[in-house]
Amino acid sequence: MLRTALALLIATSAAPTAAEVSFLSLPLDCTLGETCFIEDYVDADPTFAQHDYTCGLKSRDGHRGTDFALLDEDAMRAGVRVLAAAPGLVEAVRDGVADEPYTAEVAARIKGRECGNAVRIGHPNGYKTLYCHLKNGSLTVRKGDVVDAGKPLGLVGMSGQSNFAHVHLTVLKDGEIIDPFNPGASQTCGADTPALWRDMPGYDKAGLFTAAFSTSVPSLAHVQSGAARRDSARPDHDLVLYGFAFFAQTGDVVEFEATGPGGQILQASQTIDKGRAQLFRAQGRKAPSGGWPQGSYTGHVTLKRDGRILARRPATIRVE
Incomplete structure (x- = not known):
């Protein structure tokens, strides 16, 4: 069991005493921008606000790791391996937590x-890496195992405090959280010290705040406030899927897809004609004759640049 080791997640960020040699590899078996993407980075703001290591928007208040996300739960069900980011000794493992959306219950x-x-691994250079939200029953290592970089540890899941399929990687040194993109952890924008990555993942400041369903094309104000979001609809309602983006550039592409009890109901794309700090795009379908079948509908909105996935967000609505 991870026991007190997991309590390390509540530690505050701090800088290492000296520049370190880059030693980390990608912690899952995927291709960034194609079959996975980085959803959130370490929160570099010690106050109630949040920002990533570039002072961008890709973090959450108090977020203490890097989230490497799969495109959807279908990919999770197919099985994507979580990999040891560096050689080391497995210090602790935990299994048996269900893969389910995080709710109050x-x-x-x-x-x-x-x-x-x-899984928590200790490395010879004094760092530790912690891999969270693995699929229930998928762990392939035990406490005391010695692993090489790239050794499969288990599969990407959605266990614990998680609402999407991803692996959360936390890097620690002397009990403190370290941002692998900026180990210096200064309050300036951009990395001040060499990153801990052997092959530094690229960064894009553009992303998606959210994706959701509505029953009509909403206004920007209602998208920004959240008033546009609908969790349920009647069978005779139109279904509109929208994505709320930040820092999208001219030429970026927003893709929409949605399925329901009868199969796919929507697949479309739109090209951004003028980039803005905030914008949304929507795509919808009118209710068919006789209304939509009752049940759950799932959508995804994807933001792409030159064919590369920058962000992807799920949405759900129930017709009843």
């Missing part, structure tokens, strides 16, 4: 196990 049940199914 789940929160009460898994208190103290928010990292979900997890």
